[in-house]
Amino acid sequence: MTEHAGRVYVITGAASGIGAATAAILAASGARIVSVDLRDADVIADLGTLDGRQALSEGVTALVPSGIDAVIACAGVGSEDAVAVAVNYFGMVATLERLRPLLRPSLAPRAVGVASMAAIHPVDDRLVSTMLDGDEPGALSRAARLAEDPGTAGLIYGSTKRAFARWIRRSAPSQAWAAAGIALNAISPGIVLTPMVEGLMRDERWRASLATGAPMPLKGMMPPEVPAHLLAWLVSPQNSHMCGQIVYVDSGADAVLRGDATW
Numbered sequence: 001m002t003e004h005a006g007r008v009y010v011i012t013g014a015a016s017g018i019g020a021a022t023a024a025i026l027a028a029s030g031a032r033i034v035s036v037d038l039r040d041a042d043v044i045a046d047l048g049t050l051d052g053r054q055a056l057s058e059g060v061t062a063l064v065p066s067g068i069d070a071v072i073a074c075a076g077v078g079s080e081d082a083v084a085v086a087v088n089y090f091g092m093v094a095t096l097e098r099l100r101p102l103l104r105p106s107l108a109p110r111a112v113g114v115a116s117m118a119a120i121h122p123v124d125d126r127l128v129s130t131m132l133d134g135d136e137p138g139a140l141s142r143a144a145r146l147a148e149d150p151g152t153a154g155l156i157y158g159s160t161k162r163a164f165a166r167w168i169r170r171s172a173p174s175q176a177w178a179a180a181g182i183a184l185n186a187i188s189p190g191i192v193l194t195p196m197v198e199g200l201m202r203d204e205r206w207r208a209s210l211a212t213g214a215p216m217p218l219k220g221m222m223p224p225e226v227p228a229h230l231l232a233w234l235v236s237p238q239n240s241h242m243c244g245q246i247v248y249v250d251s252g253a254d255a256v257l258r259g260d261a262t263w
């Protein structure tokens, strides 16, 4: 028996990469997993769309009407475009908000999202504030405009992750989450060797940007099991008091880039 035995966890993005590794670890620990993805999942939903977010709520409720113990919002894309805004910010927030009522019956409810080390990279402040205002059409059109210019396109992914990390900080200590007994946190991985990164590795400019944007003094790039074990702990009953933290599992990139100004 493990601390996860008998618990029910919803994992988005469970068909690949970090989500798949997390699902495997937690299922092997005795948890029931409800997987959500575009394909190969219990609930098929495109979280970048309103219809898909509705399919998420309805699909999960139909499968586990008595409730769940945790949500792991992992589904995301690595692109620098409006799709990243729809999936990485609005899809992730919608996942957490829409599934929150299903956490109510749990004795140890937990929620966690996957931000990124890119949250500390340069961002477009207007895009970030438009996302935090909840203005999805406005954010999509801002991202589309940024994507047209090679000088600004590279700001979009980091902006989605910065906005998500700030949403976690704002939301976690609130009535809806902390006062309801739900521990809400996020992780910010460094470079994780998943299909998403394998695609980016083919881009020479992306590889060249690693040295400055992603210094990794502790062992370099990591397999998906590394962030997966952290996610597993964050949804365990043992994580009783962590609230609103963005935990960097990034081989030291945050410590190098932000130094001792952040503690």
Ligand code: NAI
Pocket (backbone or CB within 6 Å): 012, 013, 014, 015, 016, 017, 018, 019, 036, 037, 038, 039, 045, 046, 047, 048, 049, 074, 075, 076, 077, 078, 087, 088, 091, 114, 115, 116, 117, 188, 189, 190, 191, 192, 193, 194, 195, 196, 197
């Ligand atoms: P991946 O590409 O291996 O897996 C992502 C999964 O999300 C896929 O199964 C995909 O089908 C699903 N997905 C994408 N769009 C979706 C949508 N609209 N609706 C539902 N599901 C959708 O990528 P990986 O690396 O496992 O990424 C998982 C999360 O980790 C993402 O949020 C990503 O931004 C984040 N991340 C990844 C890092 C890396 O180096 N791989 C570093 C930091 C953060």
